[in-house]
Amino acid sequence: MIEAGFHTGLISLFKTMETKEYNAMTKCWSFRLTEYEKLMKQAKSLQPEVLIIPLPKIVLQTFSDAIAGRTTTSQIPKADITALDSCLVKTLMSFQLESVFLGIHRKGRILLADDMGLGKTIQAIALACYYRKDWPLLIVVPSSVRFDWAQVSLN
Template sequence: MVCQNGCGYTPLHCRSGKRHSRRFNMASTFQETPTVEASYSENVDAKLSFLPERLRKKLLPFQEKGIVFALQRSGRCMIADEMGLGKTIQAIAISYYYKNEWPLLIVVPSSLRYPWVDEMEKWIPELSPDDISIIQSKTDTGRISTSKVTILGYGLLTSDAQTLVDTLYRQNFKVVVIDESHYMKSRNATRSKILLPIVQKALRAILLTGTPALGRPEELFMQIEALFPKRFGTWSQYAKKYCNARVRFFGKRTQWDCRGASNLEELHQLLSEIMIRRLKNDVLTQLPPKVRQRIPFDLPQAAAKNLNTTFAEWERLMRNLNSDATESHFSQVMNLITRMYKETAIAKNRLNPITMT
């Protein structure tokens, strides 16, 4: 629902008397997609019988619905569930349905490459380590042509990675998963330009993001264009219709300002055909009390050396911590525990902005 004053923003701002923000909060306007509900009365077990038994049993009802939503759209859609609702397992299930069309490309933030490997091996037991290739550098292309699954970090998609880019284009991936797809929000970013033809050419493409707009409808365009080229018109048409595009004057120079939002109800309706989004509040009764997850990542050589030294010191202190231990021994142990806690807290802090979905 938008403001009746015709401004295109939510009426909440008007009632509060606050100045209209340019920020477009997709979470406040886009609720769980209703289009799936009508056909969801069909037997879900029959629909998902293709899955490995362990994966099938793990799925929560709303995750089943997300998978069915994607399959009803021939494997081209955006899953925009709030962070922590299991977008990864849904994407794996959808990809598995199309396994006969692989090779599969998975593009992720660099810190999530190994968690994705763990998840793939966990839920698809027939995959062996040799079936999965993790791209380590811009010249690490040797196994791409022979691997069933290629996992690639965004950080390698740069203007000087022509060898890697050419290899990716030649591989002709039929199934593509783009994790944290809002990394493609910029039309001018090199990674967006590299990924766009790969996603468009794939038969199946699953985009995953917990922040589908990150504040402005303009940041949705590249993701939509990757899934369904020209479905929402050209960039110029989209910007004028949904981004409240206006010409700004900077001296003698003019520039389009596309940071606004307009025709949100229409945009919401169109998005509901290609995107499914659930918030935690929507599915709270289906969620387990707590989910613990191990997130492996590479340590730089210096950090690994420091960690080994810390563990060696820990072992030495614990060997000396017997009945004759003095207060000094206990103090050393506590100081070491505090130091180890701080070191792992740094890792958690760095990983937190890019949490596994």
């Protein structure tokens, strides 16, 4: 989606794209990812009147992988989790373990956004335990789930 003020040259360029869609309510143009490179290349000719800010490469790669049906989870290296409590590791399902590996691969920076009831708490605790040497740890949760977190943490 492209959001821009009115610019005759830019509008003309948009109209040449095969996958163009214009939403009159939002005044936004949309294009398929397949035309991204072509659009960016042609839009550069409108500089300096038009400021072009490309999508980050990781965003393009993620969308391209999703369109091609490729997942990047196989590229995540298995981390050495022998320091984690074996009981904790045994309670993790395979998809939860993948999330922990991804979190470790990203140096603890991950957004766990699984559906409710799929064990985000235990995944977060496993990841926190991996980084135990960096503690103290502050866990901030909504009041409604604080007892759940306390119980899972103690187990």
